[in-house]
Amino acid sequence: QVQLQQWGAGLLKPSETLSLTCGVIGGSVTGYQWGWIRQSPGKGLEWIGEVNHAGGVNSNPSLKSRVTISIDTSKKQFSLRLQSVTAADMAVYYCARGVRIRVGEESVHDHWGQGTLVTVSS
């Protein structure tokens, strides 16, 4: 059974960089998309982006200029960096495994991490 275990700093000051990592336990990183999704109080769930085992990245245009998503297949970990955070970036951040049911389609998220609450405060 695949588990995702995530970690990273939960308290940031405005303009700092958010950095989170998610470890994949009990499964392969090959053949899946590894994504980040956040849930903020006023906006519900927002897809941030995803990376595959080869390092190919898709990200939300609304965040693209500030987002870096990367993967270390040898450690079975993938990471999110979000630059220049503001109060609008306060949210619970989830990592998730994306499965493409059929070739050419985008992902459904069948395994999720427990979430990391990120607070932005001076």
Add this chain to the structure above:
Amino acid sequence: DIQLTQSPLSLSASVGDTVTISCQASRDISKFLSWYQLKPGKAPSLLIYDSSTLETGVPSRFSGSRSGTDFTLIISSLQPEDFATYYCQQYDNFPLTFGQGTRLESK
């Protein structure tokens, strides 16, 4: 971006009730819609994908359907563990988008 409009945004029900949550897409997304359950402090879980296919291990009291750009999640015979927030998500196009969420509370 494809907008998903969920209704209602909140819902009160009792154990044993049947509840219906709707999700309307702003344009055709074929059958590429999934439903998730979120509970505070727990990892979210996938309930349904392809509009109506139940994820392995999900109880059969959960069901989904599609009519054009209108999608429905039905929970029959509500159980105590079903009180949670439910989101729809489209995976027809980037960026992936979610509905606003429906909070299901105990009456």
